[in-house]
Amino acid sequence: MVVRGGWEGHDPVTITDLFLPFLKDSGYTVETAEDLTVYEDAERLAATDLVVQCWTMGDITAEQSRGLSAAVRAGTGLAGWHGGIVDAFRGDLDYFLLTGGQFLMHPPGFVDHAVNLVPERSGHPVTRGLADFRVHTEQYWVATDPAVDVLATTTFAADENREAPVVMPAVWTRRHGAGRVFVSTIGHKADDFDVPEVRTLTERGLLWASR
Secondary structure (H helix, E strand, O other): OOOEEEEEOOOHHHHHHHHHHHHHOOOOOOOOEEEHHHHHHHHHHHHOOOEEEEEEEEEOHHHHHHHHHHHHOOOOOOEEEEEHOOOEEOHHHHHHHOOOEEEEEEEOOOOEEEEEHHHHHHHOOOOOOOOEEEEOOOOOOOEEEEOOOEEEEEEOOOOOOOOEEEEEEEEEEEEEEEEEEEEEEOOOHHHHHHHHHHHHHHHHHHHOOOO
């Protein structure tokens, strides 16, 4: 189930469409939803192996938030990238605890920066065999739950706001009951996924999160 909408600046339809052929080729029957009421349908979510969410900003009702959380806790996977998953429903603390992270800010515009894989997690199925890489896009500063499994980081250099460099989670996974959650902060624009490592780790993340 691809759930997409919210702020149009993240091109939720265009960018999620990039992954529909991959999901279908991987054996999924793919549905799309452009309304959060899908999270109120417990039966439909229970029959869903993976929710791919690209919904930036906006509000989620308490019923919808509980429905999504319960479905993941029961085994439905949840995956997403960038603002579509960590700049969504920012007033909902239960949603934050589900995803394990929340967007706080990014430096103005697009910046060249490195994404560094965590050496201790080099055997994880999402990043196995990949190496550090560079991107030219938004660099997300996020608040994260200490319980997430960080697979890749990005570093903010020291500047007038901070005396020393800050290493920030960029890609992580987590467990929520019987379900799995995958988050990548990379993916503001469609051509971010032209970087082979970004495309590969995102596709792997979708499969890893799936029931």
